[in-house]
Amino acid sequence: MPTRIEQLFGRLKDQKRAALIAYVTAGDPSPDRTPQIVAALERGGVDLIELGVPFSDPIADGPVIQAGAERALKAGTTLRKVLEMARTIRKTSEIPILLFTYLNPAMRYGFENLGRDTKAAGIDGCLLTDLSVEEAAPYVESMRKAGLDTVFLAAPTSTPERLKLVAQFSTGFVYLVSRTGVTGERTALSNTLEPLLASMRTVTTLPLAAGFGISTPEQAGVVARVADGVVVGSALVRMIGENASDARLEAFARSLREGMDR
Amino acid sequence: MITSQPDATGHFGPYGGRFVPEVLMAPLEELERAYHEASADPAFQAELADLLHNYAGRPTPLSYAKRLSETLGGAKIYLKREDLLHTGAHKINNCLGQALLCRRMGKKRVIAETGAGQHGVATATVCALFGLDCTVYMGEEDMRRQRLNVFRMRLLGAKVTGVSAGSRTLKDAISEAMRDWVTNVHDTYYLLGSALGAHPYPVMVRDFHRVIGLETRTEILRREGRLPDAAIACVGGGSNAIGLFHAFIGDASVRLIGVEAGGRGGQLGEHAARFSGGSPGVLHGTHSYLLQDDDGQVALTHSVSAGLDYPTVGPEHAWLHDRHRAEYTSVSDAEALAGALRLARTEGIIPALESAHAVAEVIKRAPAAKGQIFVVNLSGRGDKDTDIYRENLPELDADTN
Numbered sequence: 001m002p003t004r005i006e007q008l009f010g011r012l013k014d015q016k017r018a019a020l021i022a023y024v025t026a027g028d029p030s031p032d033r034t035p036q037i038v039a040a041l042e043r044g045g046v047d048l049i050e051l052g053v054p055f056s057d058p059i060a061d062g063p064v065i066q067a068g069a070e071r072a073l074k075a076g077t078t079l080r081k082v083l084e085m086a087r088t089i090r091k092t093s094e095i096p097i098l099l100f101t102y103l104n105p106a107m108r109y110g111f112e113n114l115g116r117d118t119k120a121a122g123i124d125g126c127l128l129t130d131l132s133v134e135e136a137a138p139y140v141e142s143m144r145k146a147g148l149d150t151v152f153l154a155a156p157t158s159t160p161e162r163l164k165l166v167a168q169f170s171t172g173f174v175y176l177v178s179r180t181g182v183t184g185e186r187t188a189l190s191n192t193l194e195p196l197l198a199s200m201r202t203v204t205t206l207p208l209a210a211g212f213g214i215s216t217p218e219q220a221g222v223v224a225r226v227a228d229g230v231v232v233g234s235a236l237v238r239m240i241g242e243n244a245s246d247a248r249l250e251a252f253a254r255s256l257r258e259g260m261d262r
Numbered sequence: 263m264i265t266s267q268p269d270a271t272g273h274f275g276p277y278g279g280r281f282v283p284e285v286l287m288a289p290l291e292e293l294e295r296a297y298h299e300a301s302a303d304p305a306f307q308a309e310l311a312d313l314l315h316n317y318a319g320r321p322t323p324l325s326y327a328k329r330l331s332e333t334l335g336g337a338k339i340y341l342k343r344e345d346l347l348h349t350g351a352h353k354i355n356n357c358l359g360q361a362l363l364c365r366r367m368g369k370k371r372v373i374a375e376t377g378a379g380q381h382g383v384a385t386a387t388v389c390a391l392f393g394l395d396c397t398v399y400m401g402e403e404d405m406r407r408q409r410l411n412v413f414r415m416r417l418l419g420a421k422v423t424g425v426s427a428g429s430r431t432l433k434d435a436i437s438e439a440m441r442d443w444v445t446n447v448h449d450t451y452y453l454l455g456s457a458l459g460a461h462p463y464p465v466m467v468r469d470f471h472r473v474i475g476l477e478t479r480t481e482i483l484r485r486e487g488r489l490p491d492a493a494i495a496c497v498g499g500g501s502n503a504i505g506l507f508h509a510f511i512g513d514a515s516v517r518l519i520g521v522e523a524g525g526r527g528g529q530l531g532e533h534a535a536r537f538s539g540g541s542p543g544v545l546h547g548t549h550s551y552l553l554q555d556d557d558g559q560v561a562l563t564h565s566v567s568a569g570l571d572y573p574t575v576g577p578e579h580a581w582l583h584d585r586h587r588a589e590y591t592s593v594s595d596a597e598a599l600a601g602a603l604r605l606a607r608t609e610g611i612i613p614a615l616e617s618a619h620a621v622a623e624v625i626k627r628a629p630a631a632k633g634q635i636f637v638v639n640l641s642g643r644g645d646k647d648t649d650i651y652r653e654n655l656p657e658l659d660a661d662t663n
Contacts, residue, residue, distance in 0.1 A: 056559040057433065057545060059440045060283045066427065078557040103281055103544045108558030130281050130544070134271060153284040157447060162288060180285050181445040 004096035004124045005172035009207040018224035023050040023233030025068040027077025035088040040246035044253025053101035062184030068237040083121040090122030099126045115146030125149030133165040156192035167204035176210045186213035217259025224260035272461020274581035280460040294462040318348045324481040329608040337631035341640045351642030352502045353384035359470035361388035369451035371395040375439040377432030378569035379411025381455030386420035396420040399438045403430040404568045432572045456499025457576035460547030471505025479509045491634035492517040496619040500576035502641035521623045523565030524592035534563040535592040536575045550580040566595035567615035597622040614642030
């Protein structure tokens with residue numbers, strides 16, 4: 001059976017629309033806020049949630065998401081608690097959820113357990129930022145067994161051979177890192193995204209979502225014209241850090257959606 | 263014969279490997295290729311040997327610690343004097359090697375992390391020597407306790423960037439250096455300072471430090487006509503230890519003893535003893551023993567010595583540990599300080615606080631080892647630690663009270 005992620009991209013393809021993907025750090029600012037934030041984003045038109053499990057040493061993240069992880073950890077967030085949050089979200093929503101974290105918390109939990117428990121919590125797939133395809137075989141096997149998608153990153157530095165491997169290990173979609181660097185808002189979009197999209201299209205038919213540095217409706221609109229999905233993270237995490245209301249988050253999501261549908 | 267080499271993808275048994283964001287994978291492949299080519303190039307090796315000899319001061323002496331040995335009344339103790347190298351520690355061996363590699367790869371900008379500041383100083387030194395732009399990341403807590411080294415780096419023309427995240431120590435400096443590298447990978451060379459991180463760093467850094475053990479082996483055979491019974495070194499990331507150990511791995515009669523920071527006590531957060539207090543995990547690109555909590559969050563660490571204050575350890579050490587080829591123990595802050603004082607008073611050598619951990623372990627073991635020969639790697643000199651010694655030995659500072 002196709003996962004919610006696969007169904008989503010299938011549906012959007014027919015509508016010729018790109019997916020709006022929102023990254024939020026689970027438990028930021030508190031575990032009980034996360035399901036409310038996700039609901040607000042869904043009302044604003046978000047199609048897929050990347051639910052971040054905070055890690056103590058987030059080497060791929062810029063200051064904004066680092067601060068979000070710190071807030072979440074301070075609030076007592078663990079992988080176990082993130083799964084509870086997912087279950088709460090699933091009670092009222094069918095929005096596809098991708099668990100997004102670093103390798104060590106997942107490894108500590110055990111891949112087998114992770115596959116079983118994330119699936120049971122209603123999560124649809126996983127992405128581990130610092131797990132390279134070379135090292136991924138045991139993880140991918142456990143996720144497949146549980147019926148979860150495994151999303152991997154492709155980067156502007158990836159060689160053609162590496163892009164093939166990334167495509168081979170990914171299901172659901174491939175996450176394109178639009179530029180070298182850590183997560184964070186940028187005023188200008190990178191010119192490395194389009195060549196990366198073009199190279200990736202030659203090796204896979206999977207949907208391609210782009211992230212890193214996309215934070216405004218205009219930028220989301222530009223990326224939506226070339227990619228199958230647009231990921232916005234730091235801009236949201238910054239608002240959450242400023243205690244933005246659900247209404248504000250919903251309005252921001254709607255502005256992104258409108259920027260993409262224009 | 264027991265050997266220790268990684269497989270083709272950088273694994274030492276279950277440890278090591280390459281666990282980094284995709285952005286860094288191709289650059290690491292490129293680095294690995296460049297390193298293999300360089301290490302097979304006689305011209306590269308000749309230039310490195312010349313620099314080690316004429317610039318850094320190799321070979322370093324193997325000093326018989328006569329008064330220390332006699333007052334302990336047991337083993338004959340030799341000190342491998344890496345503290346006498348230019349910049350004051352073994353770190354320069356690796357920095358010269360990697361700087362040559364950086365130049366060969368055509369990169370103009372170097373970044374590095376540092377804990378105690380010795381790697382930072384050695385990196386700033388080679389960057390000055392080769393005319394490379396240099397940025398060193400250092401935790402703010404380490405900048406405070408190793409202030410002298412911060413100034414030395416700046417004097418050498420390096421930019422020192424303080425890191426205020428997490429525990430504000432080596433771990434956070436490495437994370438920040440990796441973020442810089444992810445961002446500027448096209449023109450930047452990451453000169454990692456210990457035998458850890460993603461493949462090929464653990465192998466490459468080890469290879470550049472192997473000279474420590476090779477010299478020790480030749481010299482002890484010449485002086486004593488036999489191999490030592492034990493080779494002892496402190497282990498932070500583990501570069502000075504693996505540099506000493508590697509030449510003896512095939513000699514089953516030589517015990518290899520690594521000394522970690524026992525800090526203030528056995529509770530998680532109070533020490534940096536990865537083998538007794540940690541479990542396998544992944545941090546900063548490599549799979550090894552890691553101090554972590556039940557949820558896989560990396561634990562805070564403590565050591566009086568900034569260079570040992572780090573939650574994971576080089577993967578080759580993890581492998582040597584599991585195969586029982588090397589043993590790992592720890593000594594406390596207090597024992598290390600006492601060891602430093604004793605070495606100063608018996609041998610006229612003030613060691614770095616990191617090296618003082620190895621000295622303290624020898625002081626524990628030597629009395630019961632009559633007839634044996636111990637070799638200790640004195641990986642660095644103690645000038646940088648003068649402020650910490652003053653704080654901890656106030657009675658010697660009494661006239662300023």
